[in-house]
Amino acid sequence: MAGGSGQRLGYGIPKAQVPLSGVALLTRALRGVEASGVAAAVSVAVPSGDTVLRSLCAEAGMSVPLAVVDGGETRAHSVRAALRALPADIDSVLVHDAARPLTPPEVFHRVAAALAAGAEAVIPAVPVTDTIKSTAPTAPGQAGIASRTVTGTPDRSALRAVQTPQGFDAALLCSAHSAAESFDAAQAAAVTDDAMLVESLGAVVYVVEGSQTSLKITTPLDLLLAEAVLAQEQNRLED
Ligand SMILES: Nc1ccn([C@@H]2O[C@H](COP(=O)(O)OP(=O)(O)OP(=O)(O)O)[C@@H](O)[C@H]2O)c(=O)n1
Numbered sequence: 001m002a003g004g005s006g007q008r009l010g011y012g013i014p015k016a017q018v019p020l021s022g023v024a025l026l027t028r029a030l031r032g033v034e035a036s037g038v039a040a041a042v043s044v045a046v047p048s049g050d051t052v053l054r055s056l057c058a059e060a061g062m063s064v065p066l067a068v069v070d071g072g073e074t075r076a077h078s079v080r081a082a083l084r085a086l087p088a089d090i091d092s093v094l095v096h097d098a099a100r101p102l103t104p105p106e107v108f109h110r111v112a113a114a115l116a117a118g119a120e121a122v123i124p125a126v127p128v129t130d131t132i133k134s135t136a137p138t139a140p141g142q143a144g145i146a147s148r149t150v151t152g153t154p155d156r157s158a159l160r161a162v163q164t165p166q167g168f169d170a171a172l173l174c175s176a177h178s179a180a181e182s183f184d185a186a187q188a189a190a191v192t193d194d195a196m197l198v199e200s201l202g203a204v205v206y207v208v209e210g211s212q213t214s215l216k217i218t219t220p221l222d223l224l225l226a227e228a229v230l231a232q233e234q235n236r237l238e239d
């Protein structure tokens with residue numbers, strides 16, 4: 001998925017074009033897919049009319065067929081557009097973010113292996129290190145102190161920070177996305193990953209180990225962190 005604009009990164013160009021140590025995020029993500037060897041075909045959603053990312057796809061030198069489609073208003077719209085461009089006879093789909101340029105091959109392998117073992121839906125994830133609170137807007141009359149108050153503290157040991165690629169039985173994912181096509185704007189905005197759509201159909205979603213380096217580039221700080229990860233890898237290779 002490379003159809004986003006990258007508002008939070010704030011570069012003024014689609015995020016997938018943004019260079020990470022000189023190589024565009026999309027190119028790095030495609031290299032990750034290629035290195036994993038799990039894909040028989042790839043479908044990339046780019047912002048409508050974007051020619052730069054289309055060129056990067058053509059130059060990526062993928063060893064499997066690669067389709068490029070115009071993405072949509074939300075990530076889920078882009079996923080639907082990309083799904084429509086995949087070959088009709090595929091059994092499984094891995095949905096991956098161009099915004100995760102450093103996902104190691106083993107994460108792709110764990111997701112693909114779980115699908116091969118019979119899972120209908122699989123997500124990679126890592127334990128959370130912060131304590132997470134649910135919150136709500138402060139009640140009228142108390143708003144002078146702070147804008148939100150705490151409504152609960154979920155058990156951290158059960159929480160996971162979820163990554164991509166997320167893997168699915170192709171028919172299940174298509175059904176889940178068909179159901180989401182009728183969502184209104186608020187419902188559509190609340191869809192932050194694909195797994196939650198199949199969860200709403202009652203499917204069992206399996207969790208496999210993700211990777212700390214599979215971070216999502218969302219803000220400028222994430223880009224700095226990713227550059228540091230690459231520099232460390234480079235040093236390790238030179239040692
Ligand atoms: N309409 C959209 C929105 C997002 N994405 C993709 O979904 C992934 C995760 O989205 P996010 O990190 O939120 O990217 P942006 O939408 O570009 O970021 P922002 O919300 O800051 O604008 C990214 O690879 C992004 O390109 C997409 O294909 N189509």
Ligand SMILES: C[C@](O)(CO)[C@H](O)COP(=O)(O)O
Pocket residue numbers: 075097161162163164192193194216218
């Ligand atoms: C799909 C995802 O990468 C899983 O963590 C994430 O939910 C995308 O969120 P975003 O707000 O669209 O970046």
